[in-house]
Amino acid sequence: MSLDVITPGEAMVLFAAQQAGPLDQVASFAKTTAGAELNVAIGLARLGLRVGYISRLGADSFGRFIAAALDREGIDRHQVAVDADHPTGFMLKSRSDDGSDPRTEYFRRGSAASRLGAADNPRAYCATSRHLHLTGIFPAVSSDTRALAFDLAADARAAGRTVSFDPNLRPSLWRSQGDMVACLNRLAALSDWVLPGLAEGQLLTGHDNPAAIADFYLGQGARVVVIKLGAAGAYYASATERGLAPGLPVARVVDTVGAGDGFAVGVISGLLEGLRLAAAAAAARGNAIGARVVQFPGDCDGLPTRQELDAFAS
Secondary structure, eight states, X not given: OOEEEEXXXXXXXXXXXXXXXXXXGXXXXXXXXXXXXXHHHHHHHHTTOOEEEEEEEESSHHXXXXXXXXXHHTOEEEEEEEESSSOOOEEEXXXXXXXXXXXXXXXXXXXXXXXXXXXXXXXXXXXXXXXXXXXXXXXXXXXXXXXXXXXXXXXXXXXXXXXXXXXOOOGGGSSOHXXXXXXXXXXXXXXXXXXXBHXXXXXXXXXXXHHXXXXXXXXXXXXXXXXXXXGGEEEEEESSOEEEEEOOOOSOOXXXXXXXXXXXXXXXXXXXXXXXXXXXXXXXXXXXXXHHHTTSSSTTTTOOOHHHHHHHXX
């Protein structure tokens, strides 16, 4: 078996509010899956890439729900273990009808996925892939997952496999902002493609503008930096090209959660297919999928198939 992409992460069950208002007053929720890395895995699989997922689920109904979703999306789960002693995490998400970011509450402390560590590194499995995708969430979950993330990145770089990194900042999971910045910049230095949002890049590098943020990561060893600019699009930079890929207009924003993951799906799939970064290629595909995702209520609802992407981006 050979794979295009492998990504480790904590998959959770998401309960999405079906009416606006404070979460404590919501009576009805829809159940689906959540997790930044899982969203990316689903998006890449829908575009026809062969994707493997590394995680651990509880021996509970939530875990079985997520396992069924992985199977349904065609994601390989040979490295998704079942832990009889620790639960699957879950989260609540409010509904926002005005396009603002929804509120979220997480219930993940002591989860099965948080127990993953360097001893669980499936080196032979990873050797079957050509690309590793990481986010800043997985190393923030626990000191064990952090060790595994760095091991996976170091192995991939040593073997000549490409690595992408989306900071996906979750400050509440870290002991301090300083720890977060230092750790994630070290992980970015092991990555080929770095995909921060503008505010994330500003916090992590101390630079204000996209060009300076890109130069920081290129100077650390990245080969490609693509910075998400929201509705304005994306700034991209490499040793050979640099510029702005304009954003796509969206008539109505339904849910902003998952837009960055959709953007990562577009850029990663484009680069793996040999597209250039430029405005009409990989960065533009990232913008297109991000724009599509915000028009749907769930984290994954707007992630397109290849046919849907072609229709939307044309």
